[in-house]
Amino acid sequence: MSGWLARGDEEVPAAGAEVGGWLSTAERERLGRLRFRKRRSEFLLRRWTAKHAVLAVLGAAGGTGEPSAALARVAVLNRASGAPYVLLDGAPLGVEVSLTDRAGWAVCLVGDGPDAVGVDLELVEPRSDAFVADFLTTTEASRVHARPPGEGPGGRSELADAVWSAKESALKVLGTGLRTDTRAVEVTLEEGGPEVGPLGGPGWRPLTGRHGPTGQVLPGWWRRDGDFVVTTASVRPHDPPALLPTSGDLARAVPVEPRPAEPFADVRRRGPG
Template sequence: MRVAEAPAWLALGEDALPGGGDWLTPAERQRAAGLRFRKRHDEFLLRRLVAKHAVATVLGRPPVPATLAAIEVGNAPGGAPLVRVDGVPLGADLSLTDRAGWAVCAIGPGIGCDLELVEPRTPGFVQDFLTAAEQRWVTSRPAGDARDAAANLVWSAKEAALKVLRVGLRRDTRDVEVEVGDPGPDGWGPLSVRESLGRRFPGWWRRSGRFLLTVAGTTAGPPPVLLTGTDRLATASPRHSWAGRPLR
């Protein structure tokens, strides 16, 4: 099964989670039932919901429970999402990320995405996880929101690129170095992540309200297209609904 190769993205929040489980496959329901901690359980469901909605939209199918239940979101051995529709591999790369009650799915060739909050990062975090050049760029920004955004932007771009490499945070984050450009009228700014071995992963970033979204890939291309509706992240409030009831 083939889908369009232009990168695309979609965001959904916890409020979109259905009350029942008829939109899940039997394997997904079994997996969710075994998750004892509320945070892991809700994030598991939210990532699958946004992935299923994105895939259904790309395929031109209505996002009704029967359609969503025919889309199974599993994981490859390295942890990357593995999607089947009616039992058939999707035939497209897909990346998932979640943060503070919101999740994003990005679809495109060799893609990786990451969602972060604009929040304070300690000087120790910047020194431990960012390269010297990245540290200089972050600390050159005015203290406060601008510096917080810069630190989280660099961190997010690293995570997106490490997802492209299918290694995640198992690898030293200083093995990849981030360069970012200013956003354009559409809200997207270019970025480039260079691996220590010399490979470069081009991509894009945008700030939407309290959130930062980064997307990286193996090849250069236009900014990701929003699959449907408006940018929900722009007016979204971070949520930590699990904090008051950590156990299911």
């Protein structure tokens, strides 16, 4: 696994008429089809993060002031399934990536070859009993209910959100996303033992996803960073992802409440004052 990188919403150039210098033509076209301000912001944040991750892997990373021209060389497009792929100067890069965002932060995972990879970022927040019953397997649910309530490390929310996140990572590897029943993948997190990885803050711990209908095993990693949990998955065992240069510090990130899902046009029409 090549690496992962996190970036925050506040550094992304504001969406508006001026946006686009750092996007490829195809990305600008997709942005143009997104009418809701929240969707536009999330799309831009995921592209901003993925482009910096790819440039970091290529050894071409600068800081947050990466020239627009360098960022625009990297195009992060989508297959018909929705799964992302990367072009560099219009040619396939030859490595898989996965993208995710939550509460004003995004993460990109860059694989080290053609194997599909999955990453998912979640805020550690309370999940209802109904959520746990509907989306987790009975084994996962009983592990969650065995935990003390709360959002702290080792608490019920952390486990519920990490299991949910690992399912999303696994379903991204399978390329189906939530078209597949989340209970088709059973997740086991390794919670005790030493943390793995030379990274700042808490390190990665192993997890395993098992797709029940096919028996396919999807190994991955999970970590707690401040208010967030991050999970990864792939089709074969892999080293914990290294933190790429120029990543933001997710452990210190302040989650941003989602912006209202109002049409971008409405926001502009209101104007100043």
